Amino acid sequence: MLLWLRHYRRAMLPGDISAGIVVAMMMIPQGMAYAMVAGLPPVVGIYASIAPPLLYALFGTSSTQSIGPMAIISLMTASTLAPLAAPGSALHGVLAAQLALMSGAVLLACGLLRIGFLANFFSRPVMSGFTIGSAILITWGQLPALLGGALPHVHAPSALLGVGALALLVWARQWMAATLRRLKIPAVAADIGAKLAPMAVVLGSLALVSGLGLDARGVATTGEVGAGLPHLNLATSSAHWQALLQPALLIGFMIFLISMSGAQTLALKRGEKLASNAELLGLGAANIGSALSGGFPVTGSISRSAVNFAAGANTQLASVVTALLLGVALVAPNGWLALLPLPVLAATIIVAVLTLVDLSLLRTAWRYDRADAAALLATAAGVLALGVEAGVVVGVALSMGALIWRASRPHIAVLGRIAGTEHFRNIDRYSAATAPGLMMLRVDAGLFFGNVEAVNERIEEELAAHPDTRHLVLVLSAVNAIDTSALFGLKELNASLRARGVLLHLAEVKGPVMDRLKESDLLQSLSGRLYLSAAMAWDDLVE
Template sequence: MLVWLKGYRRSWLAGDLAAGAVVAMMMVPQGMAYALVAGLPPVAGIYASILPLLLYALFGTSSSQSVGPMAIISLMTASALAPLAAPGSSLYLTLAGQLALMSGAVLLACGLLRLGFLANFFSKPVMNGFTLGSSILIAWDQLGTLLGAELPHWHGPSAALGLGALALLVLARRHGAALLRRCGLAAGAADIGARLAPMLLVIGAIVVVWALDLDRIGVRVIGQVPAGLPHLNLAVSNAHWQQLLKPALLIGFMCFLLSMSGAQALAAKKGEKLLTNAELVGLGAANIGSFLSGAFPVTASLSRSAVNFSAGANSQLAGIVTALLLGAALVLPTGWLAPLPLPVLAATIIVAVLGMLETATLRTAWRYDRADALALLATAGGVLLLGVEAGVVAGLLLSLGTMIWRESRPHIAVLGRIAGTEHFRNVERYETETRSGVLLLRVDAGLFFGNVEAVNASVEEALALHPGTRDLVLVLSAVNAIDTSALFGLLDLNAELARRGLRLHLAEVKGPVMDRLKQSALPDKLSGKIFLSTANAWTALSYQDE
């Protein structure tokens, strides 16, 4: 807790204060917009940005993370609660907080149990597919708000505001930084200034609506924002614990995954070391804080964290400054926010989520590994066609399924010696020499219940192609583990080969694997020998032939 405070330097203060102020300005429109995505009043987005930030600063380890509302988590929240209550109802608000509590408890428990490694079960292509599908879904859902009515019945003034805001935000994203640099700003300041375009646009939109009374002609606005800090909330619905369990697990998992993907990238730039399990605890505490604030599940936003980093954040104090400024904004009169038009908030959501789209991963995966590319597309399609929860489950199953499929079909190479050396390579890739009667096979995967039959089948195929084989050597340099099923498979293979007059040898068995094998009957029953190296096996078996 507060480990960063022990080594705090006075020289960091200016950067933390500046970053905290910049992110606070960014958080106001973004938090309110993501609250709308979650089906909650806009002020809930600000509530979700105060206590969570403070609690993450106590327990988290990243100096750049900005914890609060995030588009994909907001969408998952809406997807989980829509079947249980009407958006905006008191029950809906209660369940949103309860979902944050349960997600926080899941994250906290995983951190205390040191289960941070579970994040490794989502591959990058599947994660990219989930982001792709979610971003498209969020953008599509905001079209009605952007245009003031569902297609094709546009509301003219609303559509003009929404589409105009959309165009300005796109221009700011693409050309804002370059324009500010031409005006004399340094590159870092120009990038930060361009990212503050949504806040400037919100202020401009409020002025336009107020000056022209656009709300009187049908432009929807957020209305009165309650002043004051959020009250302590302990409301839960006892009837919905079981129904919220699965979405809480999924949201907790996604909160951690999304947070870590950004945190690791920023930590690498600063040379920091992240403590995975402490991050779980920090995110868990942040979500419990969001529950206490009457808000909804939160995680770190990559875009805000990047701004926090660029603005000079040196420690978690930057997050504390952001939280205090947002709290001060609620303490002050909030009537000026009432005319904020919903079409402009919809435009900020669309630009933010479409900015998360990237096709580089798909293009790379398509060239490098079609299975990963298909998993990416299937995950995106699952989110779009089946819903967010189904998409998350599909993505997880695809990640595990792809891994199991690959491990169940290990590459097995016939080896030969490169002339004049002790190096042995795949005969299909190198010019090598082989010896009659000796077959060297390298197994390029761990041996477990899922691939032992495939390995034995590959061995039989290789023996069929080399009918004069008397000595078979399995080179296990790439085998990190052999489970019980694979052990019995090797014993069966040894017995079958012995029945046919062939000897089975092992070579280059790794130490931990050998330690396990010594606890079994295989070394004693092996018809051949266990060699330290492939070269030793080659020499010994060649000598025997002579």
Template sequence: MLHWLRHYRRAMLPGDISAGVVVAMMMIPQGMAYALVAGLPPVAGIYASIVPPVLYALFGTSRTQSVGPMAIVSLMTASSLAPLAAAGTPLYATLAAQLALLSGLVLLACGMLRIGFIANFFSRPVMSGFTIGSSIVIALGQLPALLGASLPALHLPSAILGLGSLVILLAARSLLAPQLRRIGVGSVVADIGAKLVPMAVVLGATVLVPVLGLEGLGVRTTGTVPAGLPVFHLAASFGHWQPLLQPALLIGFMIFLISMSGAQTLALKRAEKLHSNYELIGLGAANVGSALSGGFPVTGSISRSAVNFAAGANTQLASLITAALLALALVAPTGWLALLPLPALAATIIVAVLGMLDTTTLRTAWRYDRVDAAALLATAAGVLALGVEAGVVVGVALSMGALIWRASRPHIAVLGRIPGTEHFRNVERYSAETAAGLLLLRVDAGLFFGNVEAVNERIEDELAARPDTRHLVLVLSAVNAIDTSALFALAELNTMLRTRGIGLHLAEVKGPVLDRLKQSALLDELNGKLFLSTAMAWDALSPNARTH
């Protein structure tokens, strides 16, 4: 906060005020709806939207991040607490706050230890699969509230109100912004106007409840919303620390990942730089604040942050204004909040999560890399079939598995010389010349215990295909490291080739790799030479060249 306050200018204030007001209007229905997703009273969503953004503003580095309840984290909260307590009970609310506290402490510890780089190990396709699976789970979970009951026995007034709200929201989502632009409204105003439709729908449905007597017809509402600011206290059940630890680790990881994905996108638009370790500290403090004020785990919302950005937010003062307005909403009479109909809130949740069903990543991955596409689909299926926490584990395992699978099968190219040059290229891609008795192999990955066997097999295959080989040159221009297992494998290859009358040569060894090799006996025992370049090896070992 001290950094952006020091550089604050009066010209920034109008944008921060407008963004703060717009996001506050979004937060009331959205926060209450996401509290319901988490299995908590609607007011908990407002509690979780007041203190967390204030604490994030103190430590976080994104100027447009909107921190508060978010659909996926709310779903993970409900999934984690369901085996431990019944939703709506005091114990459940206590455990939700305790889960936020543990998640916050995990994030703070990661920030202090400077391990923000861990987010890099969750690939974008896997993250997309997790989002798709979670969105479907959330949408399906809201159908009973939308229809007033289960499908075979739906409650007609609730279903009419819920489905009517859903149709209006879907129509506004796809049609309102283009229509506003068509009549001359600016793009930014049109987009913000479309984003505020959920607030208008919820307010309209709330007005209909007393006018049409919907509560008397059986339409469920949020019920009494206590007035007044949240009371700071630490609620904890000491017998539940251990069962909450694993979910807290997973939720903390997802909080950071979701928050960073949205904040990075917005930061790039303004050429701003985020510091991942300070983001961890800011998000950790926000979750500790949520726990102390009767909330539940929170994160940076991608959709709200985008609205905050579009509405003109220049600094975190916009989030502070949002928090102040929400606090005023609780200080003022809250009787009208008790009339918010659950079918309309369910409709806003469904439309919000349907916006996360983006298949762009799937289509791109399917064309570009089927392994990534398979990981995306498997993660989504894991969330649907096994649950949210298991889906996270599946995603992480698949990310690591894909990385190990690729690393264990490095690309190896047979090289030839482009005629008349000193450039050497893959003979399968270029019309390059090779030399009798000389085999040039370029290994395009570091050599380690996981891939050294595959490299040896490929070398044997190439030697078998070229029985006249007298010199094997390993071009190591793409090798950044050689571990101990690979060092022993190279030594064994050297010994084997010597017995077969074949020289083993190394070319284009990088400096750090060469420094390590000098600490071993391999270079002294090498059955060949060390060449600075592939061209030098070619000149020394190929008296006659032929076209491949």
């Protein structure tokens, strides 16, 4: 707890303060926008940006992680609560906080039990497919707000404001930094300036709404934003605990995955090491804090964390500064926020989420492993067609199915000896010699109940193709484990070969596997011998 504070130096303070200020300016429009995605009043996004980073700072190990609302988690919140309560209703707010409480409890429990490794079951293709599908869903959902109504009933002033803001934000993201650098502005300042473009666009739109009276012309605005700090929230709905349990588990894992993906990237740039279980504790505490302050599920934001890093954050104090400034913003007069136009907030959301769409992984997976590419596409399609939670389940099921399918059909190589050496290689890949009456097979996977039958079938195929075989050597250099089902399969293979006059030998058995085999009777009943190496088996068995 507070490990970063024990080694804090005064020289770190300027960077932490400057980064805290920059991220606070970025957090106001983002937090309000993501609250809208979650179906909540905009001010709730600021509530969810104060307590969470303060609590994360107690346990978290990332010096640059920016905790708060994030588009994908906001969409999952909205998707979970849509069947249970109307967006914007009091019950919707209660359930959003309850969902954050349950997700936080899941993360805390995982951290205390040190089971963060379970998140590894979400592969990169599944995560990418989930992100792509979610980004499309969020963008589609924001089009009515961007255009002032659903197509074809577009409100012209709203559409002009929203599309104009969208164009400015796209330009800023793509070309503003380069333009500023050409004007001799330092690279770091230029990058930060480009990242703060959404705040500049928001302030400009406020001036337009106020100066031209666009709200009176039908442009929707946020309306009155509650003043003052969030109050302690203990409200829950006893009727909805069970309905929220499964989504809370899924959202908890997604919070951890999204947070760790960004934090790990930034940690590598600084040579820092993250403690995954401490991160679970920090994220769990942050979400419980969000629940108790009337917020909704939060996570580490990849974009805000990158800004925090670029702005000079040295420790978690930068996030503490951000939280304090947001608290000041709520306490200070904030009537100006009531004129914030919803089309501009929608443009901010669309640009932010579409930058998360990265098709490079799909292209790589398509060339490298079609099963992973299929999992990515299925996850994206599942999110679009079935909803967020179901889409993730589809992707994970496909990834696990592909893993099981591969494991059930291990690669088996027929080995031959490279002339003049003691090296044995696959005869299909190398010019390697075999010997009459001797077959050497290398199994390139652990042996377990799911693949032992396939291994035996392949052995029988090779024996049928080489009826003169008198010695079969299984080279187990790539076998890390043999379970009980595989043990019985080997015993049955040994007995079957013995009845046909073929001796079964084992070579290059790894130490942990040998330790397990010594506890069985396979070695005593083995018709052949154990060999330390394939070369020793060759020298002994070749006539």
